[in-house]
Amino acid sequence: MGDGTMARLTRSELRADIEEGTALAAKRAKVPALEPDEIEHVLDIYASAARFTAVDLGEEAILSCDGTGMKTHATRQQDMQSFEQWMGADLVELCVGDYSLKVVRTILPYEAQYLHDAQLQMVVPMQYGVMTNLGLYSRPDGPFKNWNELLPLGRIAEAREAEEEAVEMAVDDMVKLADVMWEAGADGLDWDTTGASGDPEFLAALKATEIVRKKYPTMGVELGMAGEFVLGMHGQLEYDGVRLAGLWPLEQMRLVQKAGATMFGPVVNINTGKSCAWNMARALTLIKPCMAEATIPIHPNVGMGVGGVPMFVHPVVDAASRAAKAFIEILKVDGL
């Protein structure tokens, strides 16, 4: 199930869940539902009684491993080396536990020094990861009025003004981070959980990406989302003439590509009360339209609580491996 608990379903119950998941996603996002052969493929993956499953030989994809250098079990350097040497990570990411842009901004020189030194001792590519977390730019944590307090009071114009000010400061901080990390030797950046604070946060990431791409043409920029749908916390913000509020993965991807990112990480959140098969059908349906149009690699998020992986801190291996197989075999994604 989406909360990580074990459930026993018959093949026909699984089929019903898959059909319902894809139908609901198609209706909500106005995209095509999965084709009958795709539904059959999802069913085969989820009806297997095997404890573990995997893609066919030769069908492996790239794993863009966020959060690998986070001081989980040793120093951050040793964590990244463990992921490189033991865990088969295709790339690693240096980050701090808080992960918020505003927090990192205050310790940027130390972070850059750490990345510089770590790059001397690693082979796999290394990116620096942060989440924009625009909420921290509002009071009491940040300098701007708190739009989450203003909106319920009906002070819409004030809230929007505060969000617009926060976007500008966040973009400035993201570009400063890129400047320093490029100088330190980073291979790329990861703007993670983008849009957690809605359309202003997505706008900040798009604007920063555009600037970074112009300044550093060969710097990797991965833009990963926070959810499948951009919340309209402002409601009127646009990028390249497109209103950001309410965008689904395909429209998100078009703007991410346009801004100059080199990887896009779409997200579909888990419904914890539904089966993993239901959630997977929904995720595949929402992300599938990206695959035909993409000119950059698509790496759907398959961490805890997203992309068909249960919202549980110790992910059940059958659920996580089924999700990986489904994305790669059915959508032909470029990575995870």
Add this chain to the structure above:
Amino acid sequence: MQGTHTQAAGMGGMRAAGDLVARMQMTRGMRLTEAKQYVADKLGVSAFDLSDPAVMSDVRNEYGFGRIHSYAISHPAQANFIEAKFNISRVLDVPINCVDRFKERARFETAPGTS
């Protein structure tokens, strides 16, 4: 989580050629099939071989791309870490930022075609 996805679907990082394909995605924004074919062509192997640790261990040794070492298997005379990235940059013809920074800070003369 990482272990599960690696076993189920990963290219294996530097156990095989996952790090090399990842570089082409990060730096050039190549889709998976294109990135695999690019690396395979540069190394003279098939795209299928890129996920095979047995094949890629020899290939990485030949090109000086760095290999995983342990107590039993060590390669002290071979390139690893930043040294390996010099070779990766040259062979794949892809810029690697920290290699360029290394050359600049160690005051190497820029040799054409080395990155």
